[in-house]
Amino acid sequence: MVNILGLFNNTTLRIITGTAIGLFVLACVYAGGIPLMLLVMYVAYIGSKEYVDILQKKGFRPFLHLIIIADICFVILTALKRFDLVPVVLTFGTIGAFTLVLCKGRQPYIANVATTVLGFIYGGWLPCYVILLRQLNQDSLGFFSIKMCSGLGFLLLLFFTILMTDVGGYVFGSKFGKHPLAPVVSPKKTIEGSIGGSLLAILTALLIGWIIHIEWYQALIAGLLITTFAQLGDLAESLIKRDAGVKDSGNSLPGHGGFLDRADSYLFSTPVAYFYFNYFVVSDQLTLDFLSFARKALNAVGL
Structure with missing residues (x-):
């Protein structure tokens, strides 16, 4: 099979990909609601996987599944206008990270807990502000x-x-x-x-x-x-x-x-x-x- 992407240089690929992503994101932003929630959820999911992949190359072993569960909860709660419950998920997620380290004995202990909690914030908490900003004064x-x-x-x-x-x-x-x-x-x-x-x-x-x-x-x-x-x-x-x-x-x-x-x-x-x-x-x-x-x-x- 012909590799279609191989027919384009890197600059052309950047323009094509960037334009397609930009139009799709703009459509979700304009629609708001469920489309925007699903977009942010997908970005949080993929971003969390990439984040963990990067840190594993450094020798850290954050708990990917716990990060993804927490990040998806962040997004859903924010979309439901219950951002006040996000700290609750963060609290129990942090407790969960310590518990998993105790049960599985993953070393380095402190680094694995710390990078897991950072994954909650970097991969889920911060992206939720896209939804919060879209919800701001949105009536009529x-x-x-x-x-x-x-x-x-x-x-x-x-x-x-x-x-x-x-x-x-x-x-x-x-x-x-x-x-x-x-x-x-x-x-x-x-x-x-x-x-x-x-x-x-x-x-x-x-x-x-x-x-x-x-x-x-x-x-x-x-x-x-x-x-x-x-x-x-x-x-x-x-x-x-x-x-x-x-x-x-x-x-x-x-x-x-x-x-x-x-x-x-x-x-x-x-x-x-x-x-x-x-x-x-x-x-x-x-x-x-x-x-x-x-x-x-x-x-x-x-x-």
């Missing part, structure tokens, strides 16, 4: 319309801001990159690429912010936060891979590596975006509380 969405300050609008802003972070980082890094950003962890990433990606991401956030009717300064701050934590998430996954001596988290996505290689930018940026939009855009109560505290502090020192 019209057909092919985006309500002002809705979770759908915020998630689209997040998606395109991260996309432009990657595009800008690649373009500016390829053309102007000279100074390594993190030479030990990710030698190919450059400071110039990071700056270029950040600028393009912020401009994208301003544009999407205008479309979804949030204030320009709110979009500016959102863009800065998202692009910063997207790059941190990327470097964090590179740190894990570098320590384990692997190049990609897997080979399930032609031209891109594994699912974690595509999702890493979202793992840190989505929770940050959720907290920012929830507490500083949808509701300004935290901002008012902070200003009130600052005013009292200034009065206390006589200013």
Whole structure:
């Protein structure tokens, strides 16, 4: 049989795979509900398997099945709007990890428990913020319309801001990159690429912010936060891979590596975006509380 993928170079494969994934993810994001839950659940499942595969190369033996069960519970509870029960699953999952180590005697004991608990958070807890962000202020969405300050609008802003972070980082890094950003962890990433990606991401956030009717300064701050934590998430996954001596988290996505290689930018940026939009855009109560505290502090020192 002819290997169809072999007919394309790596760049073409990246474009084809990236476009297909992007369209599918956008469809699930727009639909929300069960489609988005199933998408996040699948990413959590595959991502957890890739995470365990990476750590096994380092000599650790986290409990894959326990991680998958906990992560799927996280996703289902979040989709049911019972995120308050996620810490309960995390608590009993941690107890379960210790219990399994005691029963099976897997060494290294501490490392296996620690990497299992990290798998709960990295593979399940953090991805759940995609669902939380989609649920944010989501009432009364019209057909092919985006309500002002809705979770759908915020998630689209997040998606395109991260996309432009990657595009800008690649373009500016390829053309102007000279100074390594993190030479030990990710030698190919450059400071110039990071700056270029950040600028393009912020401009994208301003544009999407205008479309979804949030204030320009709110979009500016959102863009800065998202692009910063997207790059941190990327470097964090590179740190894990570098320590384990692997190049990609897997080979399930032609031209891109594994699912974690595509999702890493979202793992840190989505929770940050959720907290920012929830507490500083949808509701300004935290901002008012902070200003009130600052005013009292200034009065206390006589200013």
